[in-house]
Amino acid sequence: MLSIPILLTIAWLLPLGSFLAILFWAPRLGKHGSAAGLLATVAIAASFVCALAAASLWFTKYPIPSAESHHPPYGASGSQPHSQDTRLADPSARESASAPGLWTQGKAASKTQGPSQLILWNAPSDRSGSTERSSRPDQASRVSPRHELANSPTREPLGPVPLLTGDWYVLAEFGHLRLTLGYYIDTLTILMVLMVTLVATLIHIYSLGYMHEELHPEVSDQEILAGDPPQPIRRPGRFARFFQYLSLFCFSMLGLVLANNLFMIFIFWELVGICSYLLIGFYLERPQAVRAASKAFIVNRVGDFGMLVGLAAWWGAAGTFHFADSPRSLGLFSRVAQAELDHNRTGQVVSPGIREQPSGQVVNNPDYPERPVAYGLLVLGGLGVFCGCVGKSAQFPLHVWLPDAMEGPTPVSALIHAATMVAAGVYLVGRFYPAFPPEVLLVVAVVGLASLLLAGMMALAATEIKRVLAFSTISQLGLMMFALGVGGWTAGLFHLLTHAFFKALLFLGAGSVIHCVGTGDMGQMGGLVRKIPWTAGTMLVGCLAIAGAGIPPWVGLSGFHSKDAVLAQAYLLMNYIPGIGHLLFSLALIGAAMTAFYMFRLWYLVFWGRPRSLDQLHHAHESPPVMVVPLVVLSVFAIIAGWRLPGLGWGIAPALEQARPISFISGQWWPWWVVPPEAESHQDSIHVVVSWLAFTAAAVGFVLATLFYGTGLFRLPSGVGVLNGLVLLLQRRFFIDELYQRLFVAPALHLASWAALIDRKIIDNLAEKLAAAVVAVANSGDLLDRKVVDGSLVGLGQGIYGLGRQLRQVQTGLLRQYLLAVVVGTIVIFVLVQFL
């Protein structure tokens, strides 16, 4: 019978199969590789079907908690022992306040049960179940047993996070260190796999139309002119290769999502990186594409350097690569959980190997034979891993590669921006959330907010359609990071999932526009709404979704719900940490307003008003159905992805809530920094206010964009020095690229030229001298060989030859001489015998 892990593994391996098939048999796959696209599409679609089957199995087994049972605890704040004012003033109240946030699902229960019990039932995989597991260690996969421990009468019991984990294959084993390939499946994994396969399937289908030109045996690239007179260069079509890379990309991303240990994460993290490199540089004849691909790769190296340090630090802290507990040892999360519990409860580490039983009695815990996790290592690991996520998710200050990555084909941009590459960074922060100490979360929040605002401002002035979308991606990812940083685990990942749909939609729409018009410059567009109504309509849906349109506080497009959740969490922060909280919340609101502004600026510039280039308009035509259908499907998802199923209350957000990990509540080093428990942000009082505020912000952005670009009533006054300077500053992206060029690239090039100089002048010279010396030695040796060794042998031979010639004279052939010699010889012998 097909189980969930097997289904997901099939979904994971199908793209790999497609990749290998195209790799080995591309020339045989139809005319010019036309079947390769179909193969890849079928593979990823089958992956999606597998993921869907796994998801249905999963949610049958672990139903999503219904909205009704979910809300009362948040609403019934009167039963909570603390009001927000006393909590910060009174340290003992703080103590009890921290527990519900730490064990996020145990809010009310914490009071009645005491924190000592919580350890039993809220770890990602339950510790008390370990004896049960160790009795059958051969079992590959296991489910953490739900325990009916929270027997408080006031609320329904919540079990541990449902989790399936296990190893498929052991790569190597060094002592306690096991390098394995395995799976770690919780609701987050299920949702991510679903989202990645669905978006990727639609992008594959779209690519079948978009990359149609590559089917020709010879493609002329209009972007590069060569020769005299200049002509577009011609190259062979690369249809099969494109789909091959897409398949590898999907395989890598799915592997990253399924990974159950740090080592596997690292493998697929790097695979995702190399795939983006290959696809951004797909038009490898264009120098700017090659430069963009290299830039993406090198900037990611900077991030991955931190990532490697972080993974090593975590490994050093936990002593294992695995997230979850296994029959052999505790996993990373459990060990971290122990550390954070100790830190938060007593301010110092409880000695390892001892834990409290529910009855309050202190016993030796055989699960903790090792030293406790060092808090400093946790912080270092968190910062390092986040550094990798900053690189992959193109957050400030490593955002520079993403706008340049627009050189790749548009479906690739869609895939990178929606489902694979940049989503990986946010996903990873979400996955490692239990191991991120609050100090790191503060960094995450600040970096996210900086990216949100900076990229939003850059998007205001961008003139190329895909670049606007690229900046908007950075900005939205910043919003997700911000949400995660301020404790909005569900909010951030919810926004990641909804964002995937509308960002894929927007990119595919932009691709459709470029396909129709033949350029990405918005200065040459305008008035396209009549020519390409389907694209215009679906893109309008995308813009509305990303701006967060809706009817507050009830219903809206997907972006409305997810952005609402993020902002609600930020609003909650205001209650916890007044000063900084207010600042962060208002900045996030400004970010939301900017999002609406630049998205509608884009839409108006492209589709509205008068056509600025009649020539372009004349040629414009709607894209083929194979490209339009994915747009329509994606726009449907962009609308509904945030909804909850009426009655049941099922939806992405409650489903994510099911997978919520334990997390830190307040920093050990910076105790003032408190991560507010997310559940409180669902309170109606917050929810209503925030949704109106968010709606107002978006509406302001929309109205401004309409006034400036939609109606033409207002125009930016030209000729004002300050404004021009500002626009220049934004268009040059705050000169950050130039700064990096000056700070890092130019010194590196200088260093390289110096190294080259040293190489050429000193090392080459030395090598040449050395070579000459060796030649001289060889020559003398040759001389010795020829003259002495050869000479002696030749001389010997010649001497013997000469002797032979001399002796030859003796043999006269004269009979009488011989006889005389005999006689004389006889006489001589006689004489000799006689006298000697």
Place this chain on the structure above:
Amino acid sequence: MNAVTCFHYYVVACVLFVTGLFCILSKRNIIAVLLGAELVLNGASLNFATLGVWPASMVDAAVDGQLLALFVIVLAAAEAALALGIALSFYHLHRAPDVDEARELHG
């Protein structure tokens, strides 16, 4: 008058031998060389015969020397026949009886 002793025979044999040898060495004519060879053989067989009559110590072998002389005479006859045949064919080959013409074995 001294009695004829073995010594006299030795002298005669020696003279015969040396004369024959000298004849072989000095004459270029092949016939003369053959004549010299006969003389050498005769000198040698005379020596054998002498040693057979005056045994020095080996009394029992007295007759053997005489017999050996007879053998030598017979062999000399056979050898003379053979040598004359060689001389004849030599003459045919070189159109001259001169032994110095035969230098085929010259190195």
